[in-house]
Amino acid sequence: MVNAMVALDRVELRRGGRVIVGPISLRLGGEGITMAMGPNGAGKTTLLRALHGLERVSSGQIHWDEDARALRERQAFVFQTPILMRRSVLDSIAYPLRLRGVRRGAARERAAECAENVGLRVSLRKDVSTLSGGEKQKMALARALIMDPALLFLDEPSANLDGRSTREIEEILDHFRARGTRIVMSTHDIGQARRLADDVVFMHHGHLVEQAPSAAFFDAPQSQQAKAYLQGDIVI
Amino acid sequence: MNDILQGLARAAKLVVTLNADLVEITLLSLQVSLGAAVIGSAIGLPLGAWLAINRFPARRTVIALLNALMGLPPVVVGLIVYVLFSRSGPLGVLGLLFTPTAMVIAQVIIITPIIASVAHQAIRELWADYHDLLISLEARRHQRIATLLWDGRRALMTASLAGFGRGIGEVGAIMIVGGNIDHATRVLTTAIALETGKGEFDMALALGFVLIGLAIAVNLALHILSRTERGSRW
Numbered sequence: 246m247v248n249a250m251v252a253l254d255r256v257e258l259r260r261g262g263r264v265i266v267g268p269i270s271l272r273l274g275g276e277g278i279t280m281a282m283g284p285n286g287a288g289k290t291t292l293l294r295a296l297h298g299l300e301r302v303s304s305g306q307i308h309w310d311e312d313a314r315a316l317r318e319r320q321a322f323v324f325q326t327p328i329l330m331r332r333s334v335l336d337s338i339a340y341p342l343r344l345r346g347v348r349r350g351a352a353r354e355r356a357a358e359c360a361e362n363v364g365l366r367v368s369l370r371k372d373v374s375t376l377s378g379g380e381k382q383k384m385a386l387a388r389a390l391i392m393d394p395a396l397l398f399l400d401e402p403s404a405n406l407d408g409r410s411t412r413e414i415e416e417i418l419d420h421f422r423a424r425g426t427r428i429v430m431s432t433h434d435i436g437q438a439r440r441l442a443d444d445v446v447f448m449h450h451g452h453l454v455e456q457a458p459s460a461a462f463f464d465a466p467q468s469q470q471a472k473a474y475l476q477g478d479i480v481i
Numbered sequence: 482m483n484d485i486l487q488g489l490a491r492a493a494k495l496v497v498t499l500n501a502d503l504v505e506i507t508l509l510s511l512q513v514s515l516g517a518a519v520i521g522s523a524i525g526l527p528l529g530a531w532l533a534i535n536r537f538p539a540r541r542t543v544i545a546l547l548n549a550l551m552g553l554p555p556v557v558v559g560l561i562v563y564v565l566f567s568r569s570g571p572l573g574v575l576g577l578l579f580t581p582t583a584m585v586i587a588q589v590i591i592i593t594p595i596i597a598s599v600a601h602q603a604i605r606e607l608w609a610d611y612h613d614l615l616i617s618l619e620a621r622r623h624q625r626i627a628t629l630l631w632d633g634r635r636a637l638m639t640a641s642l643a644g645f646g647r648g649i650g651e652v653g654a655i656m657i658v659g660g661n662i663d664h665a666t667r668v669l670t671t672a673i674a675l676e677t678g679k680g681e682f683d684m685a686l687a688l689g690f691v692l693i694g695l696a697i698a699v700n701l702a703l704h705i706l707s708r709t710e711r712g713s714r715w
Binding site: 332 | 607610611616617618619620624628632633
């Protein structure tokens with residue numbers, strides 16, 4: 246791994262006296278796509294949310310690297326279920342810019358470009374509630390990308406999408422990785438992980454089981470759980 | 482039954498001939514209750530939003546209190562406002578008693594809790610939807626409130642209309658602080674009370690129908706202006 250981005254030092258998240266995630270210690274580098282994998286309830290979402298600052302860490306520390314200031318300050322998060330604002334598609338995508346004080350006209354122009362970039366080809370005047378599942382996810386992606394994030398989190402971005410929509414989203418992510426956007430995402434689609442991941446964080450029951458470069462992880466997983474998971478066994 | 486039909490007929494006649502007294506008291510009714518609804522909304526809507534997105538120790542108590550205040554008895558509010566603004570009262574120097582301004586003040590006190598409470602309910606649900614997004618985008622507190630008020634505007638209009646509805650039909654408070662003075666503070670509800678007291682039931686009924694018609698007209702006008710319930714829109 247090239248230059249470090251963030252290090253977790255015995256990070257633990259508890260809710261109502263129950264440990265949800267941790268203690269976890271790991272380091273993430275400053276480039277490529279990191280894929281959080283594992284069965285449902287492994288703590289992938291919580292890990293991503295904690296890194297983004299949406300969850301309070303109960304104990305342990307998250308250290309951001311000095312050189313990773315841009316990555317820390319310019320983040321965006323795409324949620325598993327797209328959050329739909331009561332607005333048109335165009336105004337939903339433009340919203341983050343409006344928060345930063347960009348004028349309506351300029352923000353809408355930029356939003357239209359972003360919609361184009363993610364391949365969202367619908368009438369942008371429509372209300373977001375009328376979009377299909379794939380279109381909603383692309384809207385959320387465009388809304389995240391409009392801020393030109395240096396670090397992009399995606400929580401199972403294609404969990405409910407068909408093959409074509411999934412491929413389109415993966416192409417977009419590939420494109421942004423090539424442009425230097427750091428991506429941290431979760432999936433339980435093993436195929437998607439193989440196609441996209443540069444390195445893998447495998448979690449189970451809230452613990453980090455294995456962290457490895459993609460090739461090593463898929464060719465020779467070290468842990469029992471990861472082996473079983475990759476073979477398609479049901480990991481409980 | 483006969484009284485009601487006569488009342489309807491007389492109401493139609495009054496409206497069609499644009500009876501000068503009727504126009505005057507109708508306009509004052511509108512002015513007082515719309516004024517109170519606007520001021521009550523200006524206070525109640527942001528207050529409801531603020532309560533929905535902030536966590537503080539006494540929050541539950543404040544919300545319970547607000548809900549309880551929805552049932553504030555208008556007569557008591559009128560009485561308190563009367564005492565405050567009477568010549569010997571603490572605000573007597575303002576000389577507002579028996580003026581439309583005092584009536585607006587009394588109605589604002591009555592309807593603000595309703596507007597704030599309904600707004601709080603609507604905004605709380607919207608906030609649950611938007612929470613993660615607004616936190617992720619690092620929206621500041623006033624930006625969160627502004628976003629929630631704007632995107633919840635249709636539900637909030639209902640809150641304002643509920644406040645207006647309570648105001649336009651209210652008689653206890655404005656009777657006390659306004660005094661039902663002809664050509665000064667007489668409004669539809671106080672006129673109805675007066676006509677009923679005099680035994681003029683058909684006139685009272687006529688004014689009653691005008692009042693109901695007015696409430697419906699204001700609601701329809703706002704819905705058309707804000708284009709709710711149209712097609713696929715919220």
